[in-house]
Each structure stands twice: as C-alpha cells, then as structure tokens.
Amino acid sequence: MISSKNEVSGPGKEGFLSRVNFMNVEAEKIINIGIVGGGLLARDVLEKTYSDYRKKDVRAKIIAIADNDLTSPGVAKARELGLKVTGDYRDFFLPVFDIHLIMVLTPEREVFKEILATKPDHIRVLAYHVFDMFWRATNVEEKRLRSQTEEFETIFNAIQDTIVVITPEREIVEVNEAFLNTMGYGRDEVIGRKCHEIFQNFAEPCKRGDFVCPLEEVIKNRQTNQQILTRVDHKGRIRYIEVSMFPIWGIKGKFPSLLRSAGT
Structure with missing residues (x-):
C-alpha cells in the first residue's frame, strides 16, 4: 500500500525513458516522469530502460520514485541510479519535483483514483493496466529477438x-x-x-x-x-x-x- 509518509532523499543523476508523444509540450521540452510503486515492475523498468536514457532523440526522463516502503526493490534500484526517492507520491505535486507525468506501477486502484482526484491539472497520469499491457508486449518482443540472436550466434559460431x-x-x-x-x-x-x-x-x-x-x-x-x-x-x-x-x-x-x- 502507498502511504503518505513525507520522506525525500536528495536529487542525483537524471535518466531518460522513451518518448511520450501524447502530452502537449514544446518539441524541445524534456518530460519529467515520476514512478509510483517501487515493486519488481519498477525495478524491471529501471534496469531495462536506464541505459537508453542518454540517447539524444529521447525527450523524457524518469527522475523520481515514490513508495512507502523505502526498502522495496524499485526504490533500491532508483537509489543506485541516483534518482529522487520519496515515501509520499504527493511530493510529485510540488514545484521542486517538476513532474509532468506520473506512471502508476502498482495495481492498487485506490492509489490511482486518489492521484487523479488530487493531482494538479498540468500533471498527466499513466494507469497501471495500460502500462502493464504495453510492457508485457515489449517483453514478448524482447524474448523473440533474444531467441533469434541466440539462434544466429549458434549458427555463426558453428x-x-x-x-x-x-x-x-x-x-x-x-x-x-x-x-x-x-x-x-x-x-x-x-x-x-x-x-x-x-x-x-x-x-x-x-x-x-x-x-x-x-x-x-x-x-x-x-x-x-x-x-x-x-x-x-x-x-x-x-x-x-x-x-x-x-x-x-x-x-x-x-x-x-x-x-x-x-x-x-
């Protein structure tokens, strides 16, 4: 469960995710993303995407993660990468965080509803079930490509x-x-x-x-x-x-x- 503890650790390295095209922002503006939920999904997202954040055509970056369990695997990975960490997702509403998009990576419906009801108008929200659907599809494609790569390497080395x-x-x-x-x-x-x-x-x-x-x-x-x-x-x-x-x-x-x- 995501609670309202007000604990924030300082800023660190910035990271980039893939483009987010559905937000109405200037072409050159970087979209700051905050993750709500520090479970295994959050860790998986950070592990698989952070190496691509510095590509020059990427216009979004994950800068923070929120979870009331500050020992969760996603929070631990975020600390390792130097991202901001907080125990209260409502910190994302503060100007100091400058968040444009919240990705909800916890399946708890009440958390999603509360974010929608309390967030400022300028912050958009990506629901857990929407993200999960695309993430699963991406993983299927990744496994297919990995299988093809392994097959090629076997033939190449033979x-x-x-x-x-x-x-x-x-x-x-x-x-x-x-x-x-x-x-x-x-x-x-x-x-x-x-x-x-x-x-x-x-x-x-x-x-x-x-x-x-x-x-x-x-x-x-x-x-x-x-x-x-x-x-x-x-x-x-x-x-x-x-x-x-x-x-x-x-x-x-x-x-x-x-x-x-x-x-x-």
Missing part, C-alpha cells in the same frame, strides 16, 4: 571458416569462435580494435608497397573482393591467408559493415 565483421572505419564488431581459435585471441582482445591492428600488427592502416587493402576495394567497387594475403599472428609469425570480403548492405544502399572470411 561455421568452421574464420569470420569477422568489420565496419568501413576498420573497426572489428563481431567475430566467430573459429576466428578466435585460429588467431589465438580472446573476444575482448579483438572487439573494438582496428583490423590492421589484429591482422597485421600495425598501429596505422596498411599502406605498404603494393599492398591492396580488400576493405578499401570493397568500399570503392561496392562488390566482393578476394585476395591471397599475409597476416601476422599473435606470436608475430607470418601466415598466408585467402581473404573473401563481402559488403553487408544496409538502409538506402549503404553498407554499415563488411564480412571478412579468411582461410588459413
């Missing part, structure tokens, strides 16, 4: 050829297990590194002699490139490899990444 996904900026963003086993690296040693750092042990892009970079050829000609090249393994030894590089086509004909398959 391929015996060494495969690495590289951006046009030469950054390695994905590799399969065959690549790691062949090259003798751990995953955290290659992800985020430049391809010339891993394949040639060079700090700068490959520009020596008559060397033709297959990545640059794919970008220039917009088609697959195959070459026999040398590489330097993790022990500094020279190896000959057959490289096939394929563009991965994205939106509007652009290729955000390239697939490199190498046989040693």
Whole structure:
C-alpha cells in the first residue's frame, strides 16, 4: 500500500525513458516522469530502460520514485541510479519535483483514483493496466529477438571458416569462435580494435608497397573482393591467408559493415 509518509532523499543523476508523444509540450521540452510503486515492475523498468536514457532523440526522463516502503526493490534500484526517492507520491505535486507525468506501477486502484482526484491539472497520469499491457508486449518482443540472436550466434559460431565483421572505419564488431581459435585471441582482445591492428600488427592502416587493402576495394567497387594475403599472428609469425570480403548492405544502399572470411 502507498502511504503518505513525507520522506525525500536528495536529487542525483537524471535518466531518460522513451518518448511520450501524447502530452502537449514544446518539441524541445524534456518530460519529467515520476514512478509510483517501487515493486519488481519498477525495478524491471529501471534496469531495462536506464541505459537508453542518454540517447539524444529521447525527450523524457524518469527522475523520481515514490513508495512507502523505502526498502522495496524499485526504490533500491532508483537509489543506485541516483534518482529522487520519496515515501509520499504527493511530493510529485510540488514545484521542486517538476513532474509532468506520473506512471502508476502498482495495481492498487485506490492509489490511482486518489492521484487523479488530487493531482494538479498540468500533471498527466499513466494507469497501471495500460502500462502493464504495453510492457508485457515489449517483453514478448524482447524474448523473440533474444531467441533469434541466440539462434544466429549458434549458427555463426558453428561455421568452421574464420569470420569477422568489420565496419568501413576498420573497426572489428563481431567475430566467430573459429576466428578466435585460429588467431589465438580472446573476444575482448579483438572487439573494438582496428583490423590492421589484429591482422597485421600495425598501429596505422596498411599502406605498404603494393599492398591492396580488400576493405578499401570493397568500399570503392561496392562488390566482393578476394585476395591471397599475409597476416601476422599473435606470436608475430607470418601466415598466408585467402581473404573473401563481402559488403553487408544496409538502409538506402549503404553498407554499415563488411564480412571478412579468411582461410588459413
């Protein structure tokens, strides 16, 4: 039950949620959100959304949570994230909180009715059953995408050829297990590194002699490139490899990444 204890802990980090389009506010104004209810649902919402709050196109932020149980899991998570915490949701009505939207994350109907009856006109309320319906739908989609991702990773890692996904900026963003086993690296040693750092042990892009970079050829000609090249393994030894590089086509004909398959 949500009571009227008047206990507030100080402000901390601000966080962003997804856009709220149904409120009549200026395009550039940030919508401040307060959560009522500090149970498992509140904790789940904060855990799954807080990492996206800083995206520049997000125009809403959760800044506070209210629950009479200040040891509840949602309140504990809010404290961890540096959000404001109060034992009385009516604190959200005060100018110091500057709340525009209250999300009711407790199923207690009396709490929802009391908020509607006592809130200032400028504060909107999102009912528990409405939020819960959309949240459940989101979780179903999340589970579907997670299942697809796991299926892809299983297939990707079952391929015996060494495969690495590289951006046009030469950054390695994905590799399969065959690549790691062949090259003798751990995953955290290659992800985020430049391809010339891993394949040639060079700090700068490959520009020596008559060397033709297959990545640059794919970008220039917009088609697959195959070459026999040398590489330097993790022990500094020279190896000959057959490289096939394929563009991965994205939106509007652009290729955000390239697939490199190498046989040693």
